Amino acid sequence: MGHSNAELIFRFYEAFQRQDIDAMLACYADDLVFCDPAFGELRGEAARDMWRMLVERARDFSLTFGDVGANGQTGSAKWVARYKFGPTGRTVVNRIEARFEFRDGLIARHRDSFDLWRWASQAFGLKGTLLGWTPFVQRAIRAQARKSLDGFRARRG
Template sequence: MHASQQTLEMLYGAFARLDSVTMARSYSPDASFDDEVFSLRGHREVTGMWHMLCDATKAKGRDVWRLEYSGVAAEAATGQAHWEADYRFSATGRMVHNVIDSHFTFDSAGLIKTQRDNFDFWAWSRQALGAPGLLLGWSPFLKSKVRATAATNLKKYLASRP
């Protein structure tokens, strides 16, 4: 098994256990992460997001947390994975089933250099936000609002950590 494949197996195995410390070891110092909500640069931001999300799930939703992953495949430079997460969205308490496809690039040590996660934002917003997501989840307005809130929350979280 290639080192990049081992990195992805470690990442998702740790995520299933909400072990953000192990997840952080999967990323290169200059890692970047992009999805429908976050656009992050550098190890501190990327791994800070996972620490924040895992901490929130442990605090308000460990009882319903479930992660399943499949299609993990990686070679030296690129990789991909499919994962599905069931969780309680901490901001609203609503249950979410999110379906995500991830694409990766790796550095020479097999650590994640870039990660791009793709999911249906409207489907996510309907579950996580209820009526506002149903009515406006397709709109750039709601996506911008969610992105701004997530960025603010991450900034506060990182400021609270040494």
């Protein structure tokens, strides 16, 4: 079984490399739970809309991935996203560790971990470097991420 779960991870990231949102979302269970440091926890359609928004807004985007491993229940991968961060136009190289839980041949849980301070220092420059480690700024980053997702979802109806 584990072999096909590894293939599922490959399929997800290869679709992501092509920015093929439908192929990405086809890898997920309906009741997906996603979590990362920027958005916190998102479930189901909210998680799918986060990927729709990120793919739609991606500028100068490229992705590499590796260290894919999986067994019957869980899997992991490391991936690196390079893109221009819209609000500042600064280039971000985000190194991410992903963990997955599988159910019925689909991804049921997806948790991405990365250093939010390092992300902030790239996205916001000196201000991010000086303040990005503070809980206040990290909360503000999360609030802004959620706000942009809420706006995106409202426009989608």
